[in-house]
Amino acid sequence: RFxxxxxxxxxxxxxxxxxxxxxxxxxxxxxxxxxxxxxxxxQRGIFIVVLSFLFFLGTMFIYYWRQSIAYFxxxxxxxxxxxxxxxxxxxLRRHVMRMYDSGFVYGGQKIYWDEIESIEPDGAVKxxxxxxxxxxxxxxxxxxxxxxxxxxxxxxx
Numbered sequence: 615r616f617x618x619x620x621x622x623x624x625x626x627x628x629x630x631x632x633x634x635x636x637x638x639x640x641x642x643x644x645x646x647x648x649x650x651x652x653x654x655x656x657q658r659g660i661f662i663v664v665l666s667f668l669f670f671l672g673t674m675f676i677y678y679w680r681q682s683i684a685y686f687x688x689x690x691x692x693x694x695x696x697x698x699x700x701x702x703x704x705x706l707r708r709h710v711m712r713m714y715d716s717g718f719v720y721g722g723q724k725i726y727w728d729e730i731e732s733i734e735p736d737g738a739v740k741x742x743x744x745x746x747x748x749x750x751x752x753x754x755x756x757x758x759x760x761x762x763x764x765x766x767x768x769x770x771x
Contacts, residue, residue: 642724643715650710652754659703666696711753713762723747727770733763 670692677685712719717726731742737749737756753759 642717642719642726645712645714647713648710649713649753649755649759651706651752652756655706655752656703659699659706663696663699663703666692666699670696706752709750709752711749711759713759718763720747720749727763727766730763730767730770733760733767735760739763 670689673685673689673692677689709721717724717729719725725739725741725747729741729743730739732740734740737751737760738746739749740746749756749759
């Protein structure tokens with residue numbers, strides 16, 4: 615006998631289990647695309663993390679060798695830069711925009727195509743009710759995202 619819910623996957627299916635839900639439970643229809651942070655932004659952040667950590671280790675070594683409080687303060691500054699950048703990278707990875715058949719979700723806001731009044735070139739999406747959402751330039755393929763939103767919003771009117 616087979617169980618009621620079958621989630622059969624082939625050997626070459628590399629999707630994780632959480633991507634099984636192709637149909638959204640948010641009444642927006644089928645999931646069309648998911649846009650995360652542009653890899654160039656992540657690469658810059660990781661470069662700063664590695665560099666600040668190396669400078670932290672270097673200044674701590676110099677502090678150990680010279681015993682000057684100035685090197686300790688400099689090492690502390692590099693450690694703070696390291697920690698703030700790591701926190702920013704973790705927060706930046708959560709910026710995901712999901713586009714569906716009937717709208718999109720970004721930052722916990724569910725927006726239908728017929729609710730959109732205008733789309734600014736800088737990524738500001740203004741809604742008919744006066745509110746809006748700002749899509750950051752750090753999203754991967756932001757120009758394609760904005761053109762797709764314009765196309766779907768004009769088709770829904």
